[in-house]
Amino acid sequence: MKNKIIVTGGCGYIGSHTVVELINNNYDVVILDDLSNSSVETLGRIEKITGVKPVFIDIDLKNDTETKKVFSKHKDAKAVINFAAHKAVGESVQKPLMYYKNNLYSLINMLSSMVENNINGVIFSSSATVYGTPETLPITEKSKTQRPFSPYGNTKKIAEEVIDDLIKSNDNFSAISLRYFNPIGAHESGLIGELPSGVPNNLMPYITQTAVGLREKLMVYGNDYPTKDGTPIRDYIHVVDLAKAHVLAVERIINKQQEQPYEIFNLGTGNGFSVLDVINSFEEVTNSKLNYEITDRRPGDVPELYAATDLVKEKLGWEPKKSLNEMIKSSWDWEQKLRNNKE
Ligand code: UD1
Numbered sequence: 001m002k003n004k005i006i007v008t009g010g011c012g013y014i015g016s017h018t019v020v021e022l023i024n025n026n027y028d029v030v031i032l033d034d035l036s037n038s039s040v041e042t043l044g045r046i047e048k049i050t051g052v053k054p055v056f057i058d059i060d061l062k063n064d065t066e067t068k069k070v071f072s073k074h075k076d077a078k079a080v081i082n083f084a085a086h087k088a089v090g091e092s093v094q095k096p097l098m099y100y101k102n103n104l105y106s107l108i109n110m111l112s113s114m115v116e117n118n119i120n121g122v123i124f125s126s127s128a129t130v131y132g133t134p135e136t137l138p139i140t141e142k143s144k145t146q147r148p149f150s151p152y153g154n155t156k157k158i159a160e161e162v163i164d165d166l167i168k169s170n171d172n173f174s175a176i177s178l179r180y181f182n183p184i185g186a187h188e189s190g191l192i193g194e195l196p197s198g199v200p201n202n203l204m205p206y207i208t209q210t211a212v213g214l215r216e217k218l219m220v221y222g223n224d225y226p227t228k229d230g231t232p233i234r235d236y237i238h239v240v241d242l243a244k245a246h247v248l249a250v251e252r253i254i255n256k257q258q259e260q261p262y263e264i265f266n267l268g269t270g271n272g273f274s275v276l277d278v279i280n281s282f283e284e285v286t287n288s289k290l291n292y293e294i295t296d297r298r299p300g301d302v303p304e305l306y307a308a309t310d311l312v313k314e315k316l317g318w319e320p321k322k323s324l325n326e327m328i329k330s331s332w333d334w335e336q337k338l339r340n341n342k343e
Contacts (some may be wrong), residue, residue: 009083268307
């Protein structure tokens, strides 16, 4: 018998890559998604990659009654991975209530339905944004968290606290929060990747869309930070490496290997690259020049963020494999495929 895992937001960017890794590791997957920021076509693409079409339920997790129904139908699930959330930082500043409502109502409904149906393990998709402006680098899991700059970021911090409180009240329940640094890249098949809706906020899709001619030029937000070249430093991580960490986290929960009922791990490579490093790698990988211009800082950006990776290596046995050039090449291959398919 295969173990069943419920994946909320499984049609999205990180969700779809994780579903592929779960299927490749012999799990039965049930995807719950409202397709608000993803496409149903992703299911066929997952099938092309793995040979298996996962069960899919189109559901808005804000709907308590529907959520309960679905979870009681799949109460044999061994764990849940929660990706379902809105994630655009700028939009969350404009529409904070929409973000709090969507990201937290759905989380609370999901957790209630889990408890009711005795599904006692969750993996939560968190973010390095919970560290705010770090006091020391690299960032360890023990580094202080701060109120994030954006409502989006704050939903991640609050969600971690909700999970923590639930665990303190319920001896059966356990969780792993994975704090992502900067996920980029796409699956090597070129069939799944990031599909930003509208104008991308994040660096990598902005670069690839500029190179492909969809955007005129990349604006580099500030070169007066206290870093080696003045541009901010981030820890970019390949989405497939990230997805594999979720499979290890699922195994840890199912096999009851946790040392504490609530564990938190950073997911980054431990290497910091500046915005100009990323642009230079992109130009090297694609053998082309990128049109860019230095402009003012973006409010809320921190100068430098990169992860300490010792804990996740030791406890999950996870190690990222892909270099920055490999990440960038896969993002570029994906962007080109997307545009060719549209022509
Ligand atoms: C952002 C969010 C973070 C979220 C993550 C993934 C903030 C403060 N943080 O991280 O909460 O989890 O995305 O969605 O928004 N840059 C440019 N030009 C651009 C875009 C980005 O110069 O057009 C620079 C930024 O200033 C930053 C770096 O590229 O230094 C990375 O930016 P981005 O990809 O948006 O990620 P973060 O800001 O690190």
